[in-house]
Amino acid sequence: MSLGEWPEPIIRVQSLSESGLSTIPVRYIKPSMDRPIISSDPDHISIPIIDLQGLDAEDDNLRSSTLNQISWACREWGFFQVLNHGVDPDLMDRAREVWCEFFHLPMELKQIYSNTPKTYEGYGSRLGVEKGAILDWSDYYYLHYLPSNLKDCNKWPAQPSSCREVIEEYSGQVVKLGGRLMKILSINLGLDEDRLQNAFGDIGACLRVNFYPKCPQPELTLGLSSHSDPGGLTFLLPDDQVPGLQVRKDGNWITVKPAKHAFIVNIGDQVQVLSNATYKSVEHRVRVNSGQERVSLAFFYNPKSDLLIEPAKELVTPEKPALYPPMTFDEYRLYIRTKGPQGKSQVESLASPRCCNR
Ligand code: OGA
Ligand code: NI
Secondary structure, eight states, rough: OOOOOEEEEEOOOOHHHHOOSSSGGGGGGGGGGSOOOOOOTTTTOOOOEGGGGGGOOOOOHHHHHHHHHHHHHHHSSSEEEEOOOOOOOOHHHHHHHHHHHTSSHHHHHTTTTTTTTHHHEEESSSSSSOTTTOOOOOOOEEEEEEEETTGGGGSSSSOOOTTTHHHHHHHHHHHHHHHHHHHHHHHTTTTTTHHHHHHSSOOOOEEEEEEOOOOOOOGOSSSEEEOSSSEEEEEOOOSSOEEEOOEEEHHHEEOOOOTTOOOOEEEEEHHHHHTSSSSOOEEEEEOSSSSOEEEEEEEEEOOTTTTTEOOOGGGGOSOOOSSSSSHHHHHHHHHHHHOOOOBTTHHHHHHOOSSOOO
C-alpha cells in the first residue's frame, strides 16, 4: 500500500489558534472517554529518574545499581528520565530554541516545507489519512537523520540560520546515547551487549518536533492522542516550561514533570517485540492548555526499516513462546501512518496467545 496525498486540505493548528477563536472546531473535539480529566492525576507518582553517571563508575556496586534501576524502569514503566546522559545541556537548549523560532516564522516560510503522507518529512499538521478523522491540536516537523541515504538537509529548515547545524550536532549526540542504552538494555535482558543493536542493523533515526499551540478549550481535545511509539527507543526533549505529556500507568494518566536537562526515554513497539514483551511500550498522550504553547523534540531510534524484527530467540522458551510474528518496520509503521495514533491497538493485535514458534 502506498500513501499519496492528504484526504482533505491541511489546516495549521497554529493559524487556528492565532485567529483568536473562543471555541474549537468540531474536528478537534474528542469523544468524551478520550478527553483529559484534570482531577484524575495522582500527583505523588512520577516516572523514575536515573543518573547515568553511575554507568561509568569504577565502583562496581554503583554500576550494577544503575543497571538495576534501568531494568526496573523498563519493566515497570517503559518510561523514565535520564540525567548525565552525555548530550550537551547547552545544545539541548539551543535545539529547543531554534525550533521555537522556526514555528514562529511567517507561515509562508514554513509552508515551503509542507509534508505529504508519502514520507511525512517536513511541516505537518496531521498523522493518518482517514477522511473525516478527528484531529489533534498540534503541528509538527518531521525529518530523517539516518540512514544517510534518506538524510536530505534540503528538507530541513533553512531558517533560523543555525537550524541545520544544530539538528546535525544534536542528532549525532542523541544517536550516541541511543547506542549506549541499547547495550544496557541488551545486558539487562541477559543478552550479548550487541544483541539488540545487531537486530536493529543500520539504524534509522528521525526527529519529530511537536508544536502545541494554545487552545481555548483544552478539556475537549488532546495535543497528541494516546499512542505507543512504533519504533525502537524514543528520546524526548520536553518543553522546560510547560508540562503536557501524560503516561498511562495502571489505568491512570500520570503527568510527567520534566527534570532540568533530562531526556525522557521510552520503549517503542519494536523493543517490545524483540524482548518478547519483557519490556513493553507504553501508551502516552499530550494535553494542551489555554495559557501557553508547548514545544517538544521526539527523537526516534529505530531498526533498519526493511529488516525482519521478531522476538530474540534467546528469549523464546516453551513457557514463553514467541508472542509476535516477524515483521519489518516499514510494514509495521504503515498502520500509524494510515490510521493515526490509536493507543496500543497495533502491537496488541499482533500478539498471539498461541505459540508461534517456527
Ligand atoms: C511523540 C510524543 C510527546 C510530547 O512525538 O511521539 O509522544 O511530549 N511526544 O510531545
Ligand atoms: Ni510518542
